[in-house]
Amino acid sequence: EIVxxxxxxxxxxxxxERATLSCRANQSVSSSYLAWYQQKPGQAPRLLIYxxxxxxxxxxxxxxxxxxxxDFTLTISRLEPEDFAVYYCxxxxxxxxGLTFGGGTRVEIK
Amino acid sequence: xxxxxxxxxxxxxxxxxxKVSCKASGYTFTAYYMHWVRQAPxxxxxxxxxxxPNVGGTNTEQKFQGRFxxxxxxxxxxxxxxxxxxxxxxxxxxxxxxxxxxxxxxxIWGQGTLxxxxx
Numbered sequence: 001e002i003v004x005x006x007x008x009x010x011x012x013x014x015x016x017e018r019a020t021l022s023c024r025a026n027q028s029v030s031s032s033y034l035a036w037y038q039q040k041p042g043q044a045p046r047l048l049i050y051x052x053x054x055x056x057x058x059x060x061x062x063x064x065x066x067x068x069x070x071d072f073t074l075t076i077s078r079l080e081p082e083d084f085a086v087y088y089c090x091x092x093x094x095x096x097x098g099l100t101f102g103g104g105t106r107v108e109i110k
Numbered sequence: 111x112x113x114x115x116x117x118x119x120x121x122x123x124x125x126x127x128x129k130v131s132c133k134a135s136g137y138t139f140t141a142y143y144m145h146w147v148r149q150a151p152x153x154x155x156x157x158x159x160x161x162x163p164n165v166g167g168t169n170t171e172q173k174f175q176g177r178f179x180x181x182x183x184x185x186x187x188x189x190x191x192x193x194x195x196x197x198x199x200x201x202x203x204x205x206x207x208x209x210x211x212x213x214x215x216x217x218i219w220g221q222g223t224l225x226x227x228x229x
Contacts, residue, residue: 035215037155044205044219045155051214088155092214097169099145101155 002027002093004102012110019076021105023089028069033092036065036074039104040085048087049074076107084109112137114206114220121226127194130223132206137218139187140164143209145216146180146191148202156202160209161189196227 003026013019023034031052037045047056049065052072062077076083089102117131132144146158159170161180168180177194189206204223207216 030214033214035213037216039155044207044222045216046219047213047215047217050217054213056213056215056217090155090215092209097160098171099157099160101147101157104154 001098002029002091002100004029004089004091004100006087006089006102006105008105009103010106010108012108013079014110015079015081017079019074019079019083019107021074021076021087021107023067023072023074023102025070025072025091029072029091030094031068033094034065034067034072035090037088037090038083038085039088045088079107081109083107112208112218114208114218116204116206116220116223119224119226121228122196123229124197124227126196126227127192128196128225129190129192130204130206130225132189132191132220134187134189134208137208139182140184142211144180144182144189145207145209147205147207147216149205149222150199150202153202158191158204163189193225196225198227201225201227 005024007022034052036049039045053065064075086104086106088104092099113135115133140163143160145160161168163182179192182189206220208218210217
């Protein structure tokens with residue numbers, strides 16, 4: 001089973017600052033099936049990034065994804081007030097067609 | 111734009127079963143796998159399994175095998191999940207989510223259904 005480890009657990013930053021979130025896998029992940037989500041309290045997750053680096057429809061360009069193999073990164077170039085939330089990475093494994101999420105990174109206002 | 115609407119909150123006693131529905135609209139229900147994901151209070155996202163609405167085939171995370179069942183009714187574009195032998199640690203919000211193969215990710219989520227297991 002592929003395990004995704006996200007770090008840090010919590011990121012305390014101010015609006016306007018840059019946020020760098022890490023997602024590390026215990027074995028190689030297909031970039032085609034690495035995604036990032038944002039979740040706010042009481043809401044369902046929202047797709048931000050798919051295919052490791054492609055922004056989903058309507059996602060601002062301050063969000064970017066990068067990485068390959070076992071190391072992936074979500075970067076928020078300049079934090080807006082609405083960006084303070086929890087972020088999850090997710091991978092889909094075509095064999096045995098299972099799926100896992102990372103434990104999440106909370107981005108909080110400093 | 112697709113939309114998923116789930117059934118309402120449930121309160122169950124330990125040992126009971128719960129069935130949650132997820133009605134799809136705005137896209138071809140049988141074209142995309144439907145997954146179920148749960149989130150315990152204050153915790154992260156936990157994948158449970160998927161169903162192929164076209165043929166009904168399923169794949170269940172090992173942890174839930176034996177007490178988790180997914181079904182669908184294509185005539186009303188609705189997917190269902192049933193969890194049996196409920197325990198207090200099954201208390202969670204249960205989400206259905208549409209897996210879009212073009213993205214390799216979930217692009218549509220239901221609003222979530224809170225299932226509370228308490229004696």
